[in-house]
Amino acid sequence: MKYIDEFRDGTLARGLAAAIAREASADRCYNLMEFCGGHTHAISRYGLKDLLPANVNMIHGPGCPVCVLPIGRIDNAIELAARPGLILCTYADTMRVPASKGLSLLKAKARGADIRMVYSSADAIRIAQEHPDREVVFFAIGFETTTPPTAVAIVQAAALGLANFSVFCNHVLTPSAIANILESKEVREIGTVPLDGFIGPAHVSTVIGSQPYEYFAEEYRRPVVIAGFEPLDVMQAILMLVRQCNDGRAEVENEFTRAVTREGNAKAKALVAEVFELRRSFEWRGLGEVPYSALRIKERYRAHDAEARYAIACRSVPDNKACECGAILRGVKKPIDCKVFGTVCTPENPIGSCMVSSEGACAAHYTYGRYRDAEPAPERAG
Numbered sequence: 569m570k571y572i573d574e575f576r577d578g579t580l581a582r583g584l585a586a587a588i589a590r591e592a593s594a595d596r597c598y599n600l601m602e603f604c605g606g607h608t609h610a611i612s613r614y615g616l617k618d619l620l621p622a623n624v625n626m627i628h629g630p631g632c633p634v635c636v637l638p639i640g641r642i643d644n645a646i647e648l649a650a651r652p653g654l655i656l657c658t659y660a661d662t663m664r665v666p667a668s669k670g671l672s673l674l675k676a677k678a679r680g681a682d683i684r685m686v687y688s689s690a691d692a693i694r695i696a697q698e699h700p701d702r703e704v705v706f707f708a709i710g711f712e713t714t715t716p717p718t719a720v721a722i723v724q725a726a727a728l729g730l731a732n733f734s735v736f737c738n739h740v741l742t743p744s745a746i747a748n749i750l751e752s753k754e755v756r757e758i759g760t761v762p763l764d765g766f767i768g769p770a771h772v773s774t775v776i777g778s779q780p781y782e783y784f785a786e787e788y789r790r791p792v793v794i795a796g797f798e799p800l801d802v803m804q805a806i807l808m809l810v811r812q813c814n815d816g817r818a819e820v821e822n823e824f825t826r827a828v829t830r831e832g833n834a835k836a837k838a839l840v841a842e843v844f845e846l847r848r849s850f851e852w853r854g855l856g857e858v859p860y861s862a863l864r865i866k867e868r869y870r871a872h873d874a875e876a877r878y879a880i881a882c883r884s885v886p887d888n889k890a891c892e893c894g895a896i897l898r899g900v901k902k903p904i905d906c907k908v909f910g911t912v913c914t915p916e917n918p919i920g921s922c923m924v925s926s927e928g929a930c931a932a933h934y935t936y937g938r939y940r941d942a943e944p945a946p947e948r949a950g
């Protein structure tokens with residue numbers, strides 16, 4: 569297949585659904601976690617769950633960059649933006665993530681802070697060049713997909729001698745999060761999250777390759793199939809996982825061969841290794857402190873490290889009491905389990921981070937009305 573429409577072909581999707589139904593053994597369940605928000609989005613948007621037999625369950629994972637950003641780091645960014653003369657640049661989704669005291673970057677901007685939405689780290693560099701008399705901070709978030717562009721910006725700033733540019737680094741690592749889920753008591757001890765296999769990330773894997781997942785498959789005996797974000801990619805990956813479960817295999821397979829290799833992108837990985845190093849620990853929303861799960865800027869680029877320049881103190885801030893994002897990100901609960909889903913919390917007025925980005929499980933369920941079919945509808949306010 570060559571064109572995007574071909575990966576959305578309904579007839580082929582129904583054919584894959586029939587193969588899954590045929591091959592899924594009726595006397596067992598298949599509990600499969602899609603790690604990425606992109607897959608969650610595709611499952612909701614194209615109604616893939618409706619095509620699957622009842623014993624194939626999809627569990628949403630934590631792979632949505634804004635969903636896992638802890639409140640304390642957004643508070644830090646808002647405090648930075650409040651410094652006189654400072655310009656804070658960030659990606660659009662980050663603007664709406666709820667912070668402490670009912671604030672968000674968008675609300676802080678409305679109150680007068682100079683916060684600018686950018687499409688890329690290169691935009692932040694340009695803004696720093698245009699305003700040599702002002703400090704410009706790029707609030708960098710995301711998984712391995714967005715890390716290389718941040719590394720490019722830092723290297724470029726160093727080469728240009730752009731002294732007014734720095735990065736507040738919040739880049740996190742996918743393999744550590746998967747390990748954390750597999751080590752969690754819900755999976756290992758109490759079994760509230762039965763996990764038979766993973767659909768592995770698409771874009772992340774174009775950078776890191778399929779090799780890092782081999783450890784999970786071997787150590788935890790869970791199959792992983794790396795899949796693209798189109799509906800046929802997801803259906804094909806589910807079929808491949810069902811086959812692995814039936815055969816008792818736990819291997820890393822690659823459905824997304826049109827973009828992912830075992831080794832990944834060597835140039836991007838070298839660039840990331842040049843600029844960043846592992847943090848000992850980092851707080852994830854929902855998962856808590858996860859060891860060696862995030863990156864920080866190396867000493868040699870300290871001049872462009874906002875954490876060092878502004879002595880940013882990290883602190884842990886609990887979620888809104890009504891919000892179940894933490895449990896949803898761990899696969900323990902579903903969006904519909906949250907009492908404020910679709911009533912107080914909507915994409916226009918997100919209470920938790922999972923309702924902000926289209927990749928968030930709550931936003932995907934709400935936007936495509938998935939709660940209306942198989943699940944009880946939320947009670948509407950008013």
Ligand code: SF4
Nearest residue numbers: 892893906913920930
């Ligand atoms: S519906 Fe809103 S408050 Fe509830 S878990 Fe989802 S994001 Fe959090």
